[in-house]
Amino acid sequence: MNGEGVPVRCPGCGRDHVYVPPAYPCACGAPLAPPIQRGAPPSPITHRTWTDTWVTVRCRACDLQSQWPQPELGCSCGTVLRVPVRPVTAPPLPSEPPAPPPPAPAAPRPAGARTRRAFRPRTIRTARDTVTAAALYLAWLGFRDLYRAEPRPASGIDLRGRGLVARVDPTTRPASLRAVECLWLHAMTAEARGVHFSLAGYSRDALERADALSVPLFVLDLTGTPAPVNEAARRLVAAAT
Template identity: 55%
Template sequence: MAEPTHLRCPTCRREHVYAPQALPCACGAPVAPPMVRGAAPVPVSERTWDDDWVTLRCPMCGRHDRWPRPELGCACGSVLRVPVHDDQAPAPAHIPLPRTAAPPRPAFQPVAIRTARDAVTAVALYLRWLGYDDVRRADQRPPSGIGLAASGVVAQVEPSVRPATLRDVECLWLQSMTESATCAYFSLAGYADEASSRADVLGVPLFVLDLAGVPQPVNSPADELIAGGT
């Protein structure tokens, strides 16, 4: 756990003892954002997606990833953004594997997609085909779409005509880090460009659902998930 420090609310002058929460890296090591000693916390007046995240380097494996920027709630009602060091070094790109290997399992038997429920059913069958037998509705509801989970995997299904966004991909990845699980995203309408790029860096498998109910891999992490299974 990070060493606690004293922070004073600039609104009401109350003093707080605070230590940022450590979250697990993909390698399993805990990562906590290093606080800027002596810097005052800043009240949050408005939110932007970029301001809510900070880039950190894992001290064990050296991997750079984005993490939620730590915040502190004061009794006066102010939400305080805690000053931390932001390591802006670029994250290592995911090394793609050849997309030629066939999955070593029987052919997937799809169901046609006519409704949102059909899309969820198709993804649940696909996850079982990959070897995740105990597929269920996820306990944690995603920001959009529908969440599924099984032992060792969390998945998100976007059955609408809206392409999945950068935020969608990062939220799924963060959930998988918190639960120490594999993740996969399934979308009917594809992905925004920045979402695809970020998924490649984070190693998030992306699939596009066709109307026949067959998930099509659209990046190398998805190919690796198919090749590996469980």
């Protein structure tokens, strides 16, 4: 079911989403994505540990089993959902087709045409990886001269760049209203854009305040791929692409 959307309803707010699990190449070269358990309800992530956020996935092309990040979906209400995966011991679905071959190389583009490369995430296993994943994404969006603040300052500003300050929350708690407001104040002082990343989503009042202040909010999954959770973040991505 690589690339196939699966309906997911948020138990917190009732919003419906279509979740497409990210596919990455297996060691054999075939695209591989965790098989989502259709009909199984997602569960909100209220506590996160590094050991329970990996699932075993079997490649249908070569039968290799490997560890893959647990699929997650960030809802616009601020809830981060764990999307259930079929265990490798489950029998294949009757309608499940064999894995497609690796995609053929794209046709050459006309001379002078510019191609934007796809974002290549960095898998998150530690808190430090979370900041690295956010920095890679901001660089992909076009922000330059990024550097990491080490040790982390009291302001909580983890990344700075040309016209940018960013805060990255690697904890298992939803980011708070205070975190969003502090980021906005530092961005105003620096005359820069403030961007917030979180592993565990955002509290409802943080989401509302970010919308009022036009602060872009992103949720990171464990593949290191950010997803925008408010309109300011979607506008930021659209402007860069």
